[in-house]
Amino acid sequence: MSQHIAQRARNIPPFHVMELLARAQALQAQGRDIIHMEVGEPDFPLAPTILEAAQRYLAQGRVDYTPAAGLPALREAIARHYAERFGVAVSPERILVTAGASGALMLAHALLTEPGDHWLLPDPGYPCNQQFVRAFSGLPQALAVDASSAFQPRADQVAAAWTAQTRGIMLASPANPTGTLIAPAELARIHALVKARGGSLLVDEIYQGLSYGTAPSTALSLGEDVFVINSFSKYFGMTGWRLGWLVAPQACVRDLERLAQHYTICASAPAQHTALAAFSAESTAIFEARRAELDVRRRLLLDGLEALGLQVPARPEGAFYAWADVSAVAADAAVLARRFLEDAGVATTPGIDFVRRQPERWLRLAYTTEVGRIEEALRRMRSVL
């Protein structure tokens, strides 16, 4: 029986960083000291408040299914978070708890995407977005963005790219791989034009809270019709727990809840009970201290890259990535990344995973490792260049 493989599952580009990661691990196994700047996961341990909440939950000795949309107490806690931190009123009913932002993106596209629908996806962007669209037989349309607009789309570009087939647009702010934010006024213009065209606006706010200089904001303040994706993975440091959420228009909630019931039963119960501790004042103090630490790393890395001749044309004001143009020092970022790894033990991510246009120009560096290691990485990269 040679199985028929569906179109969506064929020819998915691999994450090239995975091969690089495997090679980095092989070098490490040989005793080489590798500095990891390739992974989208900070090196911080579990926050003590999170760890204690998890232990407390486990100690009661039961781990049952939860309601499909999430524990009511967690949905209420997220709603309060929006009210207190952003001054935005969001009914807990509109919040669906999912297995990471990944689960939220899957659910949103299950709701919205018909076979043949086009979605506008800024390029560079998070590579999985293409596959969420393709999962439901939609067609991702790359919307080229550049440093002149901080790698975020402008409303006029969206208007020009919009066609009768376009179902909607996906944005992320702060974004991966660039760490850039979209300007609130530009986002409002995009929202208005998407609305006028009867489309859907999905804003991925997974890096919300990790911004430096600019106070965090939410697209939910634009109106109830925006779909917002978020996660406990990044600001809250809960990657491996697999917990996130989707905020949806009230009119879609019942359909989303049924989809979630059937597709997932529920998100992880230990993760949900643990996440109840994520919004406390003590937790916030820990996360804010980590944000400050990330900001120190960010400045260090940005200055260091500039000194090396690796240009970062749009200053990252969020997340934990720098998106560097290597064309002044190397013809091919993939070759450079390979040399950084082999010759200097520094793991980075070449652009090919994130961008279609001129991937050979770009390198993503994550400042997810401590200051001393970043300094060492900069020294080592200098020796290669």
Next chain:
Amino acid sequence: MSQHIAQRARNIPPFHVMELLARAQALQAQGRDIIHMEVGEPDFPLAPTILEAAQRYLAQGRVDYTPAAGLPALREAIARHYAERFGVAVSPERILVTAGASGALMLAHALLTEPGDHWLLPDPGYPCNQQFVRAFSGLPQALAVDASSAFQPRADQVAAAWTAQTRGIMLASPANPTGTLIAPAELARIHALVKARGGSLLVDEIYQGLSYGTAPSTALSLGEDVFVINSFSKYFGMTGWRLGWLVAPQACVRDLERLAQHYTICASAPAQHTALAAFSAESTAIFEARRAELDVRRRLLLDGLEALGLQVPARPEGAFYAWADVSAVAADAAVLARRFLEDAGVATTPGIDFVRRQPERWLRLAYTTEVGRIEEALRRMRSVL
């Protein structure tokens, strides 16, 4: 902006049991004593071995993303489980760790289902299967099965229902809602005919290990081309953790791994590390003792239902459900379920969630509550009848 909702998300039937559950909870909140026989989740607490493993993992203080296909050690442990318990050699590479059987079913259909593909689904069956097929714009085709073949399809029925549009068939053994097993010889015949037609055979073994009288078996012994779904939810008692797995043909592994990378990043890390303890001798002793307890409950319930005039036409040899024909005592199972709940405080699931043909005839009762409560439930149901 009134959002466009995709076809797959419209008109999904709700789980009727949810309304019943909400009503049961409301009655409980009013102080009524409710006996729960509606939920597919036994009342056992976390096994001590599982709890300890979870606590040990947490104590090391990090919860990071894992590889998309799962922790290598867990994939190896599952492979060893197949070798030791079933004498079947399965390469760990062919095992993908997922968010429950739910995640495995989603992944399998993402791999296999093109828009317009037909899948044969035994009716009665697990209702979510229809939505996994519809997620990828496939068309579920109900294959009516009855008590004469223990509510499992016969090869001749499959052959008769197969058309040029049929992509494959989904089976479950032990099954939900009937608790019945498919005869190995019949399964082999179905496998041969699916193979001859170039289709795919998906066997959901989520209730594997929970069989009474018959030794557990696996469809993997039929050949490498069968897709097998499994989970830590039922035999291993880990429902809320959301952990399961998919065993796939070697040729599909790379595509599945890429889909999983993009769609999920990985399954819950705490769940994966905890599940490493699920196959130990101590854990098995606990799970086998629970199985023995479930068997006692099963016999009690079956005898009790017969005495009440609720006929169970195909004796459940697995899972933890009885599928009862109520037509001798009531015209409509949904009305009867409502009366059991309102008048007697016994929550059960009417057939409508599981079967298209004559739903009014059927009631599912889960023996997921202890013996004393089942005895009490039987007394209370008698008072209603």
